[in-house]
Amino acid sequence: MNEKSQDVDIRHIANLARLNLNDGEISRYETDINAILSYAEQLSKVDLSDVSPTAHAASITNVIRSDEERGSMTRSELLDNAPDVLDDELIKVPVVIRHGSEGPA
Amino acid sequence: MSAAQKFVNKIDSGTIHEASDALETGQISSLELCQNLIGRHDDIDGKINGFLSLDTSQILEDANASDARRKNGKQLSRYDGIPIAIKDNLSVKGQTCGCASKILEGFISPYNATVINNLQKNGVICFGRTNMDEFAMGSTTEFSAYKKTSNPWDINRVPGGSSGGSAAVVSSGQALAALGSDTGGSIRQPASFCGVVGLKPTYGRVSRYGLVAFASSLDQIGPITRDVKDAAILLELISGRDELDSTSLPNSDFNHHEVGNDFDVSSLRIGIPKEFLEIDGLSSEVNDAFEKSISVFRSRGCDIVDVKLPSIAYAVSSYYIIATAEASSNLSRFDGIRYGNRIDRTSDLLDIYLDTRENGFGEEVKRRILLGTYVLSSGYYDAYYLRAQKIRTLIRDDFNNAFNNCDLILSPVSPVSAYPFGSVSDPLQMYLSDIYTIPVNLVGNCAISVPASFDGDGMPIGIQLIGNSMDEIRLLQAAHWFEFANEMEKNDEV
Amino acid sequence: MKFDVVIGLEVHVQIRTNTKMFCGCSNRYGAEPNTLVCPVCMGYPGVLPVPNKEGIRNTLLAGLMCECKIALYSKFDRKSYFYPDMPKNYQISQYDLPFCEDGKLVISGKGLSQELIATKTIGITRIHLEEDVAKSTHFKQYSGIDFNRAGVPLMEVVSEPDMTTPDEAYAYLTALKQIMQYADISDCDMEKGQMRCDVNISVKPSGSPTLNAKTEVKNLNSFKAIHKSLHYEIERQSDVLESKGHLVQQTRGWNDDIGETYIMRTKEDAADYRYFPEPDLMPIEISSDYLEELKKEVPETPGQRCARFIQEFSIPEYDASVLTSDKACADYFEQCIRFGSNPKKTSNWIMVELLRELSQSNKTFDKCPISPKDFAELILLITDNTINGKIAKTVFNDMFSSRKSASVIIDEKGLKQVTDTKEILEFVKRAIENNPIPVQQLKEGKASALNFLVGQVMKFSKGKANPQLASEMIKKESS
Numbered sequence A: 001m002n003e004k005s006q007d008v009d010i011r012h013i014a015n016l017a018r019l020n021l022n023d024g025e026i027s028r029y030e031t032d033i034n035a036i037l038s039y040a041e042q043l044s045k046v047d048l049s050d051v052s053p054t055a056h057a058a059s060i061t062n063v064i065r066s067d068e069e070r071g072s073m074t075r076s077e078l079l080d081n082a083p084d085v086l087d088d089e090l091i092k093v094p095v096v097i098r099h100g101s102e103g104p105a
Numbered sequence B: 001m002s003a004a005q006k007f008v009n010k011i012d013s014g015t016i017h018e019a020s021d022a023l024e025t026g027q028i029s030s031l032e033l034c035q036n037l038i039g040r041h042d043d044i045d046g047k048i049n050g051f052l053s054l055d056t057s058q059i060l061e062d063a064n065a066s067d068a069r070r071k072n073g074k075q076l077s078r079y080d081g082i083p084i085a086i087k088d089n090l091s092v093k094g095q096t097c098g099c100a101s102k103i104l105e106g107f108i109s110p111y112n113a114t115v116i117n118n119l120q121k122n123g124v125i126c127f128g129r130t131n132m133d134e135f136a137m138g139s140t141t142e143f144s145a146y147k148k149t150s151n152p153w154d155i156n157r158v159p160g161g162s163s164g165g166s167a168a169v170v171s172s173g174q175a176l177a178a179l180g181s182d183t184g185g186s187i188r189q190p191a192s193f194c195g196v197v198g199l200k201p202t203y204g205r206v207s208r209y210g211l212v213a214f215a216s217s218l219d220q221i222g223p224i225t226r227d228v229k230d231a232a233i234l235l236e237l238i239s240g241r242d243e244l245d246s247t248s249l250p251n252s253d254f255n256h257h258e259v260g261n262d263f264d265v266s267s268l269r270i271g272i273p274k275e276f277l278e279i280d281g282l283s284s285e286v287n288d289a290f291e292k293s294i295s296v297f298r299s300r301g302c303d304i305v306d307v308k309l310p311s312i313a314y315a316v317s318s319y320y321i322i323a324t325a326e327a328s329s330n331l332s333r334f335d336g337i338r339y340g341n342r343i344d345r346t347s348d349l350l351d352i353y354l355d356t357r358e359n360g361f362g363e364e365v366k367r368r369i370l371l372g373t374y375v376l377s378s379g380y381y382d383a384y385y386l387r388a389q390k391i392r393t394l395i396r397d398d399f400n401n402a403f404n405n406c407d408l409i410l411s412p413v414s415p416v417s418a419y420p421f422g423s424v425s426d427p428l429q430m431y432l433s434d435i436y437t438i439p440v441n442l443v444g445n446c447a448i449s450v451p452a453s454f455d456g457d458g459m460p461i462g463i464q465l466i467g468n469s470m471d472e473i474r475l476l477q478a479a480h481w482f483e484f485a486n487e488m489e490k491n492d493e494v
Numbered sequence C: 001m002k003f004d005v006v007i008g009l010e011v012h013v014q015i016r017t018n019t020k021m022f023c024g025c026s027n028r029y030g031a032e033p034n035t036l037v038c039p040v041c042m043g044y045p046g047v048l049p050v051p052n053k054e055g056i057r058n059t060l061l062a063g064l065m066c067e068c069k070i071a072l073y074s075k076f077d078r079k080s081y082f083y084p085d086m087p088k089n090y091q092i093s094q095y096d097l098p099f100c101e102d103g104k105l106v107i108s109g110k111g112l113s114q115e116l117i118a119t120k121t122i123g124i125t126r127i128h129l130e131e132d133v134a135k136s137t138h139f140k141q142y143s144g145i146d147f148n149r150a151g152v153p154l155m156e157v158v159s160e161p162d163m164t165t166p167d168e169a170y171a172y173l174t175a176l177k178q179i180m181q182y183a184d185i186s187d188c189d190m191e192k193g194q195m196r197c198d199v200n201i202s203v204k205p206s207g208s209p210t211l212n213a214k215t216e217v218k219n220l221n222s223f224k225a226i227h228k229s230l231h232y233e234i235e236r237q238s239d240v241l242e243s244k245g246h247l248v249q250q251t252r253g254w255n256d257d258i259g260e261t262y263i264m265r266t267k268e269d270a271a272d273y274r275y276f277p278e279p280d281l282m283p284i285e286i287s288s289d290y291l292e293e294l295k296k297e298v299p300e301t302p303g304q305r306c307a308r309f310i311q312e313f314s315i316p317e318y319d320a321s322v323l324t325s326d327k328a329c330a331d332y333f334e335q336c337i338r339f340g341s342n343p344k345k346t347s348n349w350i351m352v353e354l355l356r357e358l359s360q361s362n363k364t365f366d367k368c369p370i371s372p373k374d375f376a377e378l379i380l381l382i383t384d385n386t387i388n389g390k391i392a393k394t395v396f397n398d399m400f401s402s403r404k405s406a407s408v409i410i411d412e413k414g415l416k417q418v419t420d421t422k423e424i425l426e427f428v429k430r431a432i433e434n435n436p437i438p439v440q441q442l443k444e445g446k447a448s449a450l451n452f453l454v455g456q457v458m459k460f461s462k463g464k465a466n467p468q469l470a471s472e473m474i475k476k477e478s479s
């Protein structure tokens, strides 16, 4: 991480996060984030080779549910909140052809 | 004069338990109670700006319904008809749930958060939506997209954040109590700044279902109240295992009666981490308040022991990596496709995403989304996110070791008391001021902020008691005792 | 130039459960658009996922069927990318700790080209569990999204690059589909999107030690399309190599109308999915007790069942593999046997008559108009000579259309085989009298003459005479 954090590519990160930023914002965030990351450099000085990561504040496992229906909301409830609707049935978006099969990428 | 009668005369400084007594004995109706609070709101919230919205007709309707229930002996609980203010990131069916963000403008939630269901089951009335830092990201409530909330003790100062609206409305007598959320101190710090009680329960004690997520592994809903007993009561009402939240803990029901008056404080071992006293920026006034609190415990025979939390030095780094990483992912759903505000200039999908999110999110939210996206991005995960998670392990081990030697840990809540608007502009400086509160979220323990003292300008200063996981009973007993002992001490001084 | 081909497949299989993977909405195909949705699967603010036990159980079951190692400790991760069919803009999936790893699947039988393929073991890299995305319908200017499918449990089965021909890929998919059907995990109906496939293929000059960049082909909606796209890619990539071109890693789509692949993106714009552990879900620990319980639930695999059919019923390997290729067919066969019908005869009649009728009338076994019990009765009536084979075919057709049992049809139409020698003798005498020339030819040893005379007897008896008896009697009477 050392030198890396000094050249955060904010434009690339903003694109990943789908945020439009103007030039002023880019330079401001670049400064802020570099400062924060410089501070976080302290983590690289800790020997963590034998430490396992903690992802949760609670240590429970196997929280699952039985395969029983709980009911759905009505279509009108869904579409009432939707910004754009098609035929009172579908949520409308500009045309998009998924890169790949119609399924997860 | 009965306690209930006394309450009627001082609603704007009353508590849930007093109001509940007054309702039970018929000294006051829910309608009168709500009308009084609405009146108080109309008088002062123009200056405080604690509420984002207050649907008075709905509230009065609910109050009437509650009074009818009680009249027929069908009250849902002792607390039927008690109004509680709700932070704007908690979902209430049929209400807006905006998280003080423009991106959720117009969104009406179709469902209740589990805590709201739990309150309504007991007849509790949702009393307005309180202001907050947008998506709970901030320590001053200045990052609300709508308004700046003032500290009721000095309207030129911040109320703290992110639950600044909740703390301010409780402190200013506009609500008996409020719900807030605490991801890194967002209940405890504003409670301290506003001179009220703020409890962050053990992670998993209170269901997060219906709390708009900031950082899923750190968020927890909790009460902001006028006294510790109310915090215990509200915790009882909202806690419990929830099958809609996979991170909800078994056996998480809480009974406030276990927080009794017959607590033997002399058997308590209070741990003082010396690392907490070496924090840069710890003001002498907060330090004094802290020392004074130690002496309150010591003078009643408590064992005061030194404990070590060596990895605390890395807590802020670890926290801001984990919290922003989770936030960047949690906030990706706000895109203007299915709900909320869509900005569509060009009929191009990518532009909808970019424009909607550019206009919908404020400065601090964008900053954190960028940081979080960066630490998860290809090539940086191991250096940042994984390391931060490992530090989290070390901090958890530190606390486990500490709790082998003590029952509770005592610390400041914030290095400083409430400051004037606009005085902290550097994000890193703002993050660093969370040092006393964020370790608790990383570990998942419970902690409470209790009013302790005042600074030279008369601004309140709280102290923090930190308990072990699921040790809320002891935490609240000690806090309850401290609240009383500290009051006595102050009277003695006078 | 000769080329080596390396093929690996990534197959998504929807798991058939009552409810979606992380919410209580019904998991059902064909409902009105946007009626099977709730705040959770719509990614509304504040909602949380809770995993469906059955989704996990079925994934583990698939793993056990494919002889995978089951992870004793597993977790879910978030995979991030923005797309309107994905409500949260991240997909709950599994990254580094999938439920199942390191399994295998044996392929054999015929490929789509009908050529026999050698029995071969294909490695399974991993099987992980994730949630499906919504369905988009594309119009000229805009798309419409139906979220009923969003959140349906979806299994991804990733194979090792162990296949070398399109036929092998076809056989692998067939075998995988069989497994899913056998374990009752999924119907794998590709038309309903219950099974979806991406292929990875790379081509290199024979014997060359270095692997060329692979191409991923997406948007494949049928086994046939997969087969065709692989052929197309082998040719395309070989052409590039023959003309001294250079292959780069890329993702291509399949246009089924013109039978060609087209470029979608190259490696440079590969996505950055920012995987990290799903903080809303707790890890899953599989206890050895639970695993043992589950192992007891693992049904026979198609391969095991095929072997058992050969052994238990003494039917030829070909018969056994045809019968077991479809679980419903194998079930039907075994039920018939349970009603006492002869295995070899039953197998013949299923393979020749029943499968043909079913496919002609576009029916599957669950809609078969003839119950196994009635089918077994038909076979029994053939074996005990109540009816002969020719009559049996008429009876069968009648059963298929009228749903009546064989005995009812035989009674109603008086089709019972004549085994009374006196009656048959009448017909035999008439045949001999009327056909002196064939009789003469029969005496000279011409076999076709006998067939002709038997045919005459059958005609006189309206098909009801027992042909064996008739044949013997003709030989006797004409000598």
Ligand SMILES: [Zn+2]
Pocket (backbone or CB within 6 Å): C020, C023, C024, C025, C036, C037, C038, C039, C040, C041, C042, C151
């Ligand atoms: Zn759902």
